[in-house]
Amino acid sequence: MSDGAVMEPILVVLLVTDFLLLGSSRFRTCIKLVSVQGVALGILPALLHGAENSVRAWLLAGGSIVLKGVVFPWLLLRILREAQVRREAQPFVGHSLSILLGVGVLIFSLWVGSTLVLPATAELDTSLLVSAGLATLLIGLFLTISRRTALSQVLGYIVVENGIYTFGVVLVGGVPALVELGVLMDAFVAVFIMSIAAYHISREFEHINVDQLDRLKG
Amino acid sequence: MDGTAILPPAAALLLAPLLLGVINRTKAFFAGRRGRPLLQLYFDLFKLLRKGATYSRTTTWVFRAGPIVGLAAVLAALVLVPLGAVGAPLAFGGDLLVFAYLLCLMRFFTVLAALDTGSSFEGMGASREVLFAALAEPALFLGLAAVAHQSGSLSLSAMIAAIDPATWVSRGPALGLVATALGIVLLAENSRLPVDDPETHLELTMIHEVMVLDYGGPDLAFVLYGAALKLWVLAALLVGLIVPVRTGRPLLDAAAGLAGMLSAAVAIGAVESSRARLRLVRVPKLLVGAMALSALALVLVLR
Numbered sequence: 001m002s003d004g005a006v007m008e009p010i011l012v013v014l015l016v017t018d019f020l021l022l023g024s025s026r027f028r029t030c031i032k033l034v035s036v037q038g039v040a041l042g043i044l045p046a047l048l049h050g051a052e053n054s055v056r057a058w059l060l061a062g063g064s065i066v067l068k069g070v071v072f073p074w075l076l077l078r079i080l081r082e083a084q085v086r087r088e089a090q091p092f093v094g095h096s097l098s099i100l101l102g103v104g105v106l107i108f109s110l111w112v113g114s115t116l117v118l119p120a121t122a123e124l125d126t127s128l129l130v131s132a133g134l135a136t137l138l139i140g141l142f143l144t145i146s147r148r149t150a151l152s153q154v155l156g157y158i159v160v161e162n163g164i165y166t167f168g169v170v171l172v173g174g175v176p177a178l179v180e181l182g183v184l185m186d187a188f189v190a191v192f193i194m195s196i197a198a199y200h201i202s203r204e205f206e207h208i209n210v211d212q213l214d215r216l217k218g
Numbered sequence: 219m220d221g222t223a224i225l226p227p228a229a230a231l232l233l234a235p236l237l238l239g240v241i242n243r244t245k246a247f248f249a250g251r252r253g254r255p256l257l258q259l260y261f262d263l264f265k266l267l268r269k270g271a272t273y274s275r276t277t278t279w280v281f282r283a284g285p286i287v288g289l290a291a292v293l294a295a296l297v298l299v300p301l302g303a304v305g306a307p308l309a310f311g312g313d314l315l316v317f318a319y320l321l322c323l324m325r326f327f328t329v330l331a332a333l334d335t336g337s338s339f340e341g342m343g344a345s346r347e348v349l350f351a352a353l354a355e356p357a358l359f360l361g362l363a364a365v366a367h368q369s370g371s372l373s374l375s376a377m378i379a380a381i382d383p384a385t386w387v388s389r390g391p392a393l394g395l396v397a398t399a400l401g402i403v404l405l406a407e408n409s410r411l412p413v414d415d416p417e418t419h420l421e422l423t424m425i426h427e428v429m430v431l432d433y434g435g436p437d438l439a440f441v442l443y444g445a446a447l448k449l450w451v452l453a454a455l456l457v458g459l460i461v462p463v464r465t466g467r468p469l470l471d472a473a474a475g476l477a478g479m480l481s482a483a484v485a486i487g488a489v490e491s492s493r494a495r496l497r498l499v500r501v502p503k504l505l506v507g508a509m510a511l512s513a514l515a516l517v518l519v520l521r
Contacts, residue, residue, distance in 0.1 A: 008518065012391040019510045023503050096506040103513045110517055128521055 006047045011132040013040040014166065015106065018139045021159065022098040025091070027151055031076045034158050038068025041162055045169050060180055064165070067188055072158060075195045079151065083202035090148040090209070098146065102139055109135035129166060137163030148209050150198040154191060161187045222468035226301035226454070229476060234450040235259035235443070237483045244487025259446065266439035274432060276336050284331025285433060285440035291324040292447045298374055299451045302475030303464045305375035312372045314362050318355070321407070321448065325351055328441075332429035343428030346498070350413065350425065353505035354406045360512035361396040361403070364519045365459065368392070378458035386462055395515035397460045402508035404452045404486075406501070408445065411490035413501050453482045 017037040024030055042065035046057045091098065113131030140163055144156030168180070239256040246253025255261070273282065298317045300306045329348055332340040366372050368389055369380035386393055406413045409426035416427065430441045454475070463474035496504060 009391050012395065012514070012518070015514055016395075016511070019507060019514070023507050095503045099503070099506045099510050103510050106514065106517060110521075128518075 007044070007129065010040050010044050010047075011128055011166075013037070014132055014136060014162070018136055018159070019099055019102055021143060021155070022102045022139065023095045025095065027080050028077070030152070030155050031073050031080070034155055034162075035069045035073040037159070037162055038072065039065050041165055041169075042068060044166075060184075063181070063184055067184055068158070068162075071188065072191055075191060076151065076154065079195050079199050079202075083151075083199050091146050091152075092148065093146045098142070101142065102135075105138045105142070106131075106135045109138065129169065133163050133166030133169075135163075136160075136166060139163075150194070150201055154194045154198065157194065158187070158191065222472070223305055223307040225304050225468065225472050226299060226306055226475075227296045229301060229472070230296050230299075230447060230450045230454070233476070233479070234446040235263065237450055237453065237479065238446050240480055240483035241487040241490070244484050245491050248488070248491035259442065263439045263443055266434075266442070267436050269435040271433075271435035271437050274335060277334050277432075280327075281331045281334040281432070282437070284327045284334075285437045285444065287327040288324040289440045289444040289447075291320045291327070292444050292451065295320040295324075295451055296447060299454050300375040300378050300458060301454055301472055302458055302461060302478065303379050303466075303471040304468050304475065305379060309373045309375035314366065314372060314374050314377070317374060317451075318358060318362075321451075322351070322355075324444065324448065328429055335432045337432070339428050340431060343425055346425045347429060350406055350501060350505060353502055354403045354508070357399045357505060357508040357512045358403045360509060360516050361399045364392060364396050364512065364516040367516070367519050374455070378455070379464070381459060381462050382464045383462045389519065392515045392518040393459065395511045395518070397456060399508040399512040399515070400452075400456050400459065402504060402511075404449075404456055405489070406505055406508075407452055408449045410486060412493045412496050412504065415495050450479070453479055453486075457482050 014037060017033045017040075021030055021033050024033065042061045044061075046061035093101070109131040112134055113128070116130055137160055140156050140159030140161075142156075143159055144153050147153065147156065165183075168183075236256065236259075238259050239254075242258070243253045243256060295317050297308045298306050298313045298320075300309075325347065329344040332344040362377075365377050365381070368385065369377045371377050371380065381393070405411070409416055414425040414427075426445070430438065433441055457475060457478035461474060461478035463471060463478075465471055465474075
């Protein structure tokens with residue numbers, strides 16, 4: 001099977017979960033969507049580069065699937081349970097408008113993807129890969145700034161990380177495994193710390209709305 | 219034009235009310251009931267056609283024209299829609315626009331007639347119908363544009379006929395996205411369950427049903443038959459997309475298409491049984507989501 005035939009369904013899953021994230025308001029759904037996205041992305045490098053560098057690629061895939069598909073959702077669901085926050089994210093921008101902006105971002109990314117020339121694109125048709133990565137990155141940033149609660153910002157961060165990871169797939173042949181593992185480790189520590197911070201915010205203030213964190217509490 | 223082209227419209231005219239019967243029987247099966255007879259809508263139509271009509275004194279000719287123009291528009295749309303690989307009697311470049319706007323014409327007159335009664339409930343239904351239709355239209359057009367670009371033709375018959383199993387292998391994700399988006403449009407346009415509940419007569423939640431409250435007799439028969447035909451044409455588009463049986467023998471293709479239509483009815487019934495109706499404020503989100511899927515499909519095809 002050619003690379004394109006493997007790649008396209010996974011990238012479609014990636015982009016569809018992006019849109020679903022923009023449109024869904026329940027935390028539980030959002031967390032599940034992010035984990036689906038993580039698992040789909042985890043499989044990607046192993047399938048693309050499996051033939052040339054199988055052990056390393058599969059190890060990376062296994063690491064990222066376990067981390068993004070199991071550990072992150074488990075951490076986030078635990079906060080959701082213990083912090084007693086409202087079940088629904090309260091966005092600053094409405095869901096329909098968010099999805100429309102997502103379509104705009106997708107078109108912009110497509111334009112960038114078709115003009116950008118990357119060093120490793122010779123053997124792989126990567127214009128869609130680059131566009132999908134960029135769109136996921138921008139949608140993740142948008143999720144981070146457009147939602148009110150700390151938990152959504154953690155989710156937005158993970159989506160941004162997924163976008164960067166998609167970019168990394170283009171170059172995975174050239175990046176040492178140590179760097180890849182380091183990035184995964186960083187993401188893990190970041191999510192871990194942010195979860196603890198969100199838990200403490202909720203215990204201290206009885207909410208995790210970040211827009212109310214701009215005043216000192218005496 | 220060969221004789222087989224008469225098959226799709228003839229099948230639609232005869233079997234469209236059966237589709238609603240199948241949907242209702244599926245819903246009854248899920249609910250553990252026996253359900254009404256499969257041919258109930260035929261009985262209803264015959265009963266209504268034999269009755270006289272009553273018109274309110276506040277209405278004008280617009281109210282009386284509503285069902286007639288609506289039925290005429292959907293009948294005209296019928297001759298453009300193929301059934302699987304069997305082409306429609308009339309096919310020309312750009313007929314997908316004519317098709318979409320004939321359905322719009324039908325809706326436009328239904329809405330005008332509803333406003334003509336001066337009832338506040340019907341006005342509410344009309345406003346909702348127009349809002350949701352405006353949101354469903356981009357999804358329909360972007361989806362059709364993706365299929366048109368894939369097949370290199372702007373005619374519905376040629377577009378649908380160009381989709382074969384090989385297309386599904388090479389363009390599976392894009393076609394799947396278009397099929398999902400068209401499925402959502404199908405449910406929204408025909409007032410099926412996640413968007414509107416066809417069973418209820420509670421005015422506060424209704425969309426399509428509330429607009430036709432004032433009709434009776436032959437007019438109501440026209441409205442019901444028109445709605446059944448509209449469901450048929452949109453379902454035929456969807457079935458043409460997802461049932462890629464292209465044997466080249468018209469009768470076999472038509473049989474596959476009909477089987478596809480019946481499975482589509484069962485699928486609609488299953489969706490309606492398993493989903494609750496969305497709150498009205500959530501419906502735009504669903505339709506915008508369908509539009510996003512269509513846009514993504516178009517992007518994949520254009521690339």
